Amino acid sequence: MALSLKRYAESRPLFDTGLYRLLTERINKERENSVLISITTNSGHLLPENLLFEILSWLPVKDVLRYKSVSKSWYATISSPHFISNHLKNNHNNNQSCILAQYYLSQGELLLEELLIDETPRVLASQVLSKSPVDNTRICGPCDGLYYCSERALWNPAINELRTLPPIIANPNPPPNTLYSCHDIYGFGSDPLTGDYKVVVIKDYWSTNDEYVSYPASVLVFSLRTDSWKYCGDLTQEYYLEHNKCYIFVKGCCFWRASSLHTDENYSEVIISFDMASHSFQEIHGPENPDIKQLHNRCLGIYDDSLGFFSVFDGILNIWTLNHEAWTKKFTIGLGCVDDFWPVGHWMNNKVLIERRGGKLVLCDPITQELKDLGFEGGSSCEGFFTYMESLVSIKDRNKSREDKERQVDNSQV
Amino acid sequence: MAETSSKKIILKSSDNEDFEVDEIVALESQTIKHMIEDGCADNAIPLPNVTAKTLSKVIEYCKKHVDVAATKPADASTSTAAGVAGDDELKKWDEEFVKVDQTALFDLILAANYLDIKSLLELTCQSVADGIKNKTVEEVRKTFNITNDFTPEEEEAVRKENQWAFE
Numbered sequence: 001m002a003l004s005l006k007r008y009a010e011s012r013p014l015f016d017t018g019l020y021r022l023l024t025e026r027i028n029k030e031r032e033n034s035v036l037i038s039i040t041t042n043s044g045h046l047l048p049e050n051l052l053f054e055i056l057s058w059l060p061v062k063d064v065l066r067y068k069s070v071s072k073s074w075y076a077t078i079s080s081p082h083f084i085s086n087h088l089k090n091n092h093n094n095n096q097s098c099i100l101a102q103y104y105l106s107q108g109e110l111l112l113e114e115l116l117i118d119e120t121p122r123v124l125a126s127q128v129l130s131k132s133p134v135d136n137t138r139i140c141g142p143c144d145g146l147y148y149c150s151e152r153a154l155w156n157p158a159i160n161e162l163r164t165l166p167p168i169i170a171n172p173n174p175p176p177n178t179l180y181s182c183h184d185i186y187g188f189g190s191d192p193l194t195g196d197y198k199v200v201v202i203k204d205y206w207s208t209n210d211e212y213v214s215y216p217a218s219v220l221v222f223s224l225r226t227d228s229w230k231y232c233g234d235l236t237q238e239y240y241l242e243h244n245k246c247y248i249f250v251k252g253c254c255f256w257r258a259s260s261l262h263t264d265e266n267y268s269e270v271i272i273s274f275d276m277a278s279h280s281f282q283e284i285h286g287p288e289n290p291d292i293k294q295l296h297n298r299c300l301g302i303y304d305d306s307l308g309f310f311s312v313f314d315g316i317l318n319i320w321t322l323n324h325e326a327w328t329k330k331f332t333i334g335l336g337c338v339d340d341f342w343p344v345g346h347w348m349n350n351k352v353l354i355e356r357r358g359g360k361l362v363l364c365d366p367i368t369q370e371l372k373d374l375g376f377e378g379g380s381s382c383e384g385f386f387t388y389m390e391s392l393v394s395i396k397d398r399n400k401s402r403e404d405k406e407r408q409v410d411n412s413q414v
Numbered sequence: 415m416a417e418t419s420s421k422k423i424i425l426k427s428s429d430n431e432d433f434e435v436d437e438i439v440a441l442e443s444q445t446i447k448h449m450i451e452d453g454c455a456d457n458a459i460p461l462p463n464v465t466a467k468t469l470s471k472v473i474e475y476c477k478k479h480v481d482v483a484a485t486k487p488a489d490a491s492t493s494t495a496a497g498v499a500g501d502d503e504l505k506k507w508d509e510e511f512v513k514v515d516q517t518a519l520f521d522l523i524l525a526a527n528y529l530d531i532k533s534l535l536e537l538t539c540q541s542v543a544d545g546i547k548n549k550t551v552e553e554v555r556k557t558f559n560i561t562n563d564f565t566p567e568e569e570e571a572v573r574k575e576n577q578w579a580f581e
Contacts, residue, residue, distance in 0.1 A: 007578045051523055052558070054535070058543035065576040069551045072563050075572060090536075160578070 004062070004098060004388070005114045005157055008129040053077055057087040061158040061390040084392040088144055091390060096348050097121075098388040100129075100147075100157075102138065103359065103379030110136050113378060114388065121363055123376035133162045139384060140188050141247055145391025148188035148199050154224070158390035163397055168201060169229045171218045178205040178215065185241040187254030193277045197224040197395075200254060200274050202241060214238055221279055224395065232279045237261075239272060246345020246353070247386050248300050250307050252276050255300055257286070271300070271309075287320040287327035301346035303330065303366075310343035310352050317343070319352065319366055331366040344385050355382045423450070424458035425473075431466035432458055435473055442476035444530035463528045468521040471514075475534050478507060512541040 056064060056078070064087065068075045077083055099115040112129045129135070134149040141147030147155045152165045170180060181204040188199050199222040205215045216235040223230070239258040248255050254274045259267040260283070271284040287309050288298075298311035309320040309327070312335065319331040335341055340357045347353050352364040354371075359382055361374040421437040423446070440446045440459075449459055461469065482504050512519065519538055526535040546554065555562060564572065573580060 007581075047520055047523070051527055051539070055523075055539045055542045055546070058536075058540045059547060062579045063547050063549075065579040066551060067554055068576070069564070069569055069572045070554050070558075070562070071560050074560070159576075 004390070005129055005132070006127060007160075008132040008157070009114075009127040053083060054086070057083060057090050060091070061392060064392065065159065078392075084394070088391050088393060096387055099347075100139065100384070100386045100388050101126075101378055101382065102384030102386075104381045104383055105379050110138065110383060111379060112139070115376065117374065121372060121374060123361075123374050126376065126378075132157070138243070139386065140186065140244070141386055142389040142391075143189050143197065143247075143249060144393050145389045146188075146197060146393060146395060147386070148186060150184075150186065154197070154199075154395050156391065156393060156395060157388070159392060159394070161395050163395045165199070165222055166228065168203075168220055168222075169231060170220075171231055171234065174218075175205060175213075175215045177207055177209045177211075179208055180204070180218070181206045185243060185256060187249065187256070187274055189249035189252070189254060189276050191223075191276045192252035194225070198222060198276050200276070202235070217241075219274075219279075219281070227397065235272075235281060236283075239270075240267075241272060242299075243383075244300060244345070245382065245384050246299075246301055246347075248302060248307070248345075249276075250302055250305065255307055257298070257300055258283075271307075284322070284325075287322075287329065288318075297340075297342045299343045299345060301343070301352065302349060303346060303352075304350055308346060308352075310345075312341045312343055312354070315341075317341070317352065317354070317364060331369075333364060333366060333369050333371075335364075335371065344382050347385070347387075353385055361385075425469060426458040426460045427464055427466040427469045428462050429466050431469075433466075433469060433473055435477075436480075439473065439476045439480050442480060442531055443472075444532075446529065461529070464525045465521070468518070468525045471511075471518075471522060472525050472529065472531070472534065475511060476531065478511075479504070479533065508537050512537060516542075516545070 056067065059067075064078055068078050097117045099117060101113045101115050103111045103113065105111055112132055112135060113126050114129055115126045116124045118124050134147070134151075134153070134155055138150040139147045139155070140150075145156055145158055147157065149155055152168065154163045154165065155161070183204060185202045186199060188197075190197050201220045201222070202217045203220065204217045207213055216238050218234050219232040221230050221232050222228070237260060239260050242257045244256060252275060254276070256272050258270050258272045260270050261267045269286055271286050273282045273284055274280075275282075288311060297313070298309065301308040301310055303319060303321050307322040309318075309322070311318045311320075315335050315337055317331075317333045317335055318329060319333070320327045320329050335354075341362075342355045344353045344355050344361075347363060350366070352366065354362045354364055356362055359377045359379050361376050361378070361382065363372050363374055364370070365372070422434050423437050423440040425433045425435060425440065425446070427433065437450070441450070446459060464472070482500065486500055512522075514522070519542060523535065523538045523542065526538055546557065549557070554560075562569070
C-alpha cells in the first residue's frame with residue numbers, strides 16, 4: 001500500500017527509506033504474476049454481470065475509477081449508488097495503515113501529513129499534503145471516507161471532491177449584545193436512522209459590550225441531504241468543550257470532554273454527547289473523579305467499538321470503556337517512566353496513540369501491554385490522527401447554484 | 415435442537431456424485447438451509463449447478479469454518495489475544511484455500527453464489543479482485559471480452575475526470 005495521496009503533495013516523499021523504488025518494484029511484480037484471466041469457468045458458463053461487479057467492489061478506489069473507462073455500462077454501474085454503497089461496505093476495514101496526521105508547526109501553521117505505517121508498527125514513509133484543499137484547517141473523520149474540515153467543507157480525498165458548506169446560520173433570538181466567537185467545536189457523522197451525513201457545530205457567544213456575561217453555547221446542525229443548517233437550541237449550561245484529536249463517532253453519537261463551570265468558580269469535568277438522529281445532548285460523567293485538579297493528561301477515543309477514556313497519571317495509562325452507561329476500567333499499563341505523555345486517541349479500534357514531548361508518537365497495545373515508538377516526529381504538537389479511508393461516496397452539490405438560496409437566508413452575526 | 419450434530423445430509427453434485435456431510439456443515443449454505451426448512455431434504459439434495467470437484471472444495475471450506483467456530487472460546491473477540499490468534503490462523507487457511515487455478519476459482523464463485531455462502535463468496539471475489547488490480551483499461555477489456563463503446567472524445571472526457579488514476 002503506497003502513499004496514496006501523493007497528488008496532494010508538493011514533491012517526492014520526504015521521509016522515504018527507498019520506499020518509492022520498493023513499491024514500484026512490487027507493483028510491477030504483481031502485474032507480472034496476475035495472469036490475464038478468462039472469465040469462462042470449467043463448465044463453460046460465463047460469469048454473470050452481477051458477480052463481475054461484486055468482484056469490482058473489492059478493488060481499491062484508484063482501480064475502480066480507472067475501469068470506468070472500460071465501457072459505457074461499466075461507467076454507469078460503477079457510478080451507481082448501489083455499487084458505491086457495496087464498495088463502501090467491502091472496503092470499510094481496508095487500509096488502516098494509512099494515516100492523516102495534523103501537526104502544529106511552531107509558527108502556528110497546521111500541517112496535514114500522510115503517514116504509512118507497517119505492521120511493526122513503524123512509520124515507513126510520510127509526506128506533507130501541502131496541495132490538499134484542506135491545508136491549514138482542522139479535519140475530522142473518516143465517516144464513509146468523508147472528512148469534515150473546520151473551514152466548513154466536506155472532503156472526500158480518494159475521489160478529490162470538496163464541498164463547501166453554506167454559511168452557518170445563527171440563533172434567531174440571540175442574547176443581547178452578543179456575537180458568536182470564531183472558536184467552535186464540531187462533530188461529524190452519519191444519522192444512523194436516515195444515513196444522512198451531518199455536521200454539528202457548537203458555537204460560543206462573546207459579549208460585545210464591556211460587561212462580562214456568558215451564555216450557554218448554540219448548537220447548529222448541517223444536513224447534507226437538505227444542504228442547510230438548523231439551529232437546534234442552546235446547551236443547558238455553559239461548558240468549555242475540548243477538541244478531539246481523533247475521530248470520535250460511536251453508536252450514532254459524537255462525544256467531547258467538557259468542563260462545566262459551577263457557581264463558586266469550581267469546575268468539574270464531564271463528557272458531552274450529541275445524538276445525530278435525535279439532535280439531543282446528554283451530559284455524562286467520566287470514569288474518574290471529576291474534581292481532581294491535578295495535572296491529568298487524558299482524552300477520549302474509541303476502544304473495541306465503544307467510547308473509550310484514556311488517561312495518563314504518574315506514569316500509568318488507564319483505559320476505560322463505556323458500555324450500557326457504565327464505565328469499566330479495562331487496562332492499567334505502566335508507561336515506564338513519569339515523563340510527559342499525552343494520550344492523543346485511538347488507532348485501529350484497539351490501540352492507544354500517545355504523544356511524548358517533542359511530538360514523538362508512541363503506540364500502546366493494551367493486550368500485549370507493549371509500547372512501540374512509531375519512529376516519527378511530526379512537529380511541535382500532534383493535533384489530529386485520523387485513519388485514511390477510501391470511498392467512492394460522492395458529495396457533489398447537484399442542486400442549482402447555492403447563491404439563489406443564499407439570498408433568502410439571513411446571514412447574521414457570524 | 416436436542417440432538418448433537420450427528421445428523422447427516424446427502425448432497426448430490428451435477429455429475430451425480432453423492433457427498434455425505436454433517437447437517438451443521440450443510441447449513442453454512444443459506445440455499446441448503448432453506449431447502450431443509452422447506453422439507454426438501456429427505457432424500458439427497460440435488461445441486462445441478464455444482465460439479466463434484468467444486469462441491470468437495472465447498473464442503474472442505476464449510477467444514478473448516480464450522481470447526482473453527484466450534485472451538486472458539488466464548489468470549490474471544492478482536493480485543494483478546496486468543497481471539498486475534500484464532501482469526502489470524504483462519505485467515506491464513508483461507509488464503510491457502512483460494513490458491514487454485516483461475517477457472518476453479520470462478521467455479522467456486524458461482525457455487526458460493528448459488529449456494530449463498532456469504533463468507534466464501536467474499537473470499538473468492540476478493541481473490542479475483544486481487545488478480546485484476548493495477549491493470550490497464552485495455553487489459554481489462556481483453557480479459558472480460560468487452561468492446562469499447564465510447565467514442566474517442568467520450569473516452570478522453572471520462573479519463574480526464576479521474577486523470578490521477580491513470581498515473
